[in-house]
Amino acid sequence: MIRAGALYLNVFVVAICGLVYELLAGTLGSYLLGDSVTQFSLVIGLYLSAMGVGAWLSRRLDDTDLARRFLDVELAVAVVGGASAPVLFVCYGSVVHFQLVLLGFVGAIGILVGLELPLLMRLLEGQMTFKDLVSRVLTFDYIGALAAAIMFPLVLVPKLGLVRSSLAMGSANAVVALWGTWLLAPKLSAKGVLAVRIRAALVLAGMVVALVMADRFTSWAEDEMYADPIVFSDNTPYQRIVVTRGRAGFQLFLNGNLQFASADEYRYHEALVHPVMMAADAPPKKVLVLGGGDGLALREILEHPSVEQVTLVDLDPAMTGLSKRFPALAELNHHSFADPRVTVVNDDAMVWVADHPALWDAIVVDFPDPNTFALGKLYTKLFYKRVLARLAPGGAMVVQATSPLFARKSYWCIQDTIAAAGFSVHPYQVTVPSFGVWGYALAKRAPFTPPTHVPKLPLRYLNDDALVAMFQMPADMTHVDVEVNQLDNQALVRYYEREWRRWE
């Protein structure tokens, strides 16, 4: 006699896992490929029909060894479902036909889950009346679905993240299968029990190991830290790249620092690029971008008809590669990396600038904030001197200079350092909702008046009034006395660390 009550709990867990896999697939699909209506429709439709296929296939399994087959199907769900999000995560950066992989997983999980219920009902057949059996099994199945639907957005995604949720469900599946070897012991041969137990233990161990290793994708702290789910992450030799996707679009983080949010990056990038393009004596033909691997500054630069040649120097090939191939990012940067005027160089800007003597009409310096010594060197007097040597006589340079409000000393340290290198500098600032108040430095060789007119381009943020206003510094952001940032004092990194600590 089988303990049916415990098996209902089994049904309940299997139902939760099944729906979670489906939700994960739908979420990943819509995050990565966009168009969530299509993605969710496709995933749900395929999943349900695959369950139908599974149910239909169940009749081809005869009654011999039914319990073992049932448990093996459960283990297969654990493996395929548990691995689904991690595998999709890895594929995302590299596989062209991501959608096929995604739908393949959905189909496989659907078939396996579809096999499960009929097999279970056949196992319990004869222990109770048919009407009781159908009623109870389906009740637990549907309640499980409700539990999954509630847990997924409220607990799993915010607390565990996508990868860990998938692996946790895989583990739950494996635990239930292991437990099932006791519940279904009367229907298993002694040898069969042992074999299934070993398999179940192996799958469970695999899932637990994967859960521990999941830190390679996203750390616990990260999943808790980001407000929105992480849809892409990569540990390159240079930095940690994380893309999150929420209701308001997606965000790019490098080493945990927000680089842009698609909802308001236009403010940041219009303010970064157009003033420097207008400040140069003549419309710039040759433009150098240092940093800016997301391609968004490129997008703005390429709008200018005068531009004939742009070289972008970014350390990390993974970053520029992502910006080129990641559909959502490539769309946002208007496929700027595919523009024939653009050359990408993956090198350290400090060294590259020293080694390449060409002159540039406009130079856009858009590095991550100076929160490490390796980045701090890219804000030193020595670095700006090297950049100055590469600036054409009437050319202009712009530097992203962190927040003049949150990190006032850091901001003015950057301004003063640029001035110490021999530039004439005008500080300016803009409000970007997802960053707060953000600052820049506009610089040329000789003293100059900042531009007062915006280019005749379809701009969303900048107009003449906004441009002029950016160069006014409110009282709480005016100059403070700071040291010049040099290679042997790295004063900026220390200011920056102290200032941002207050806001964390």
Place this chain on the structure above:
Amino acid sequence: MTPTRRDFVALLLGAPLAYACRGGGGDRGRTPPSALLDTGMTRGHTAVRDAATPPVVTAWRQARVVVIGAGIAGLTAAWELRRQGVTDVVVLELCDVAGGTARGGATDVTAYPWGAHYVVAPQPAQTDMIALLGEMGAIEGHDATGALIIDEALRCREPEERVFYRGRWYEGLYLDAGSTAEDRRQLAGFKREIDQWAAWHDASGARAFAIPTRASSPAPEVRALDQVSFAAWLDARKLTSERLRWLADYACRDDYGLLAADTSAWAGLFYFAARQRAAGAAPQSVVTWPDGNHALVRHLATGAAIETGVAVHDVREVAGGVEVVATGPQGPLGIRAAAAVVAVPGFVADRIVESRRGGPPAPKGDYGAWCVANVHLRDRPRERSRGSAPPAWDNVFRDSPSLGYVSATHQAGRDRGATVWTWYYPFPGDAAATRKQLAGAGAAEWTEVVMTDLERAHPGVRALVEHVEIAFWGHGMIRPRVGAVWGRRPPDLDTAARVQIAHTDRSSLALFEEAFDHGLAAARAIVGQLA
């Protein structure tokens, strides 16, 4: 029984690490390919020490001045002669390259040092040093107070040092983490002592510890410091904090190749006080290049007529000048010149300079042995991101008898990818005994020692190593043992002598500034004679 690699690791790094060190098999366990650098020791022993009679010279060449030795002292002498308008100066060098222990190498990735790797930014009185750096374009200007500003690209980039201790790196050399109030009190006490010495002047205005040392005060209270060890001096002041004593030992090992217990307190204090302009002043910047002091060698050697692979046997004064007998790559070589600068260590000068042979033996210098390894990495090992200091220029293992490694790409700002690490290992003990102990240690044995040491902080680093070059400097440099600095101080040179001696061992401190000073003095004496 032939010692194994593991025996060498045990000898040089201690038994526990030797047992942890893995044997062959797989990329993680392999000893990377390696080669030994020719430091000229064997050549010197064969050609000079063990040669029976000097070769017979049939054809004599003429030169205005002959400089023997293309280390810093010799190159400086030739440079100064050139600057003073003396032409026809020939520099003879035993090795195939110039530079002595300030040699350097280069690959497509970076240039790197083989020995000395920095100088201290000169103070206003060091006018010659300022002139040299000025010629090199290394001076950016002067600040509001008139103090010299060294080119930012050459001032050692922050973070300058970090120290590895119990699984993580800490910024700086002094381990502040976990220090007690007493540790900090003693550190402050030590700094006060240094401040006091940095400010100290004698009646004639000479500093207690000046660079070069020749400008230091000969006052009895200063000279008395040479008669006790640095350790005893610290003991007498109850400065016994383990952290402070580690720093003192490290400073002595780093600059002198000695432990504080054997180092003259004068030299120990010199290390700290000489580079401080005044009481409370920050130490003068460290000035460095990717290839360390080899950059200075390259500049000093520019325009010099250097003949390499030449073993000098005899330097003698004759009527109207000097005669130099040597063996060059083409056979015997004789040069007659108006004067000569012998810029070689005292133990070599004693054999080759006629007037020094057979005379009363000069006080024996004490030369320390060093091993320097250049580790060529195709990529850098991953660093712990949290709670551990980021890579620095100088990366020190607190529990190791090595000095750790200097990253050749740090100064250039190349923070990723391939690099060269220069690893230093001084032998604080007796050099002759060391050489005996190490007989049989080839490049592979040394490389295993280097890898085992690096793996303290960088497990698995050997998989990233392309190859390792090893230099063993058997008579690496002169050491300031107790009593050496003032007790062994040779009499001032006779500026009328046709043969001038120039070498750091005249100061008992093997520092660039000392070799530079002796080279200048020799050249200026000769310029005086030629005028």
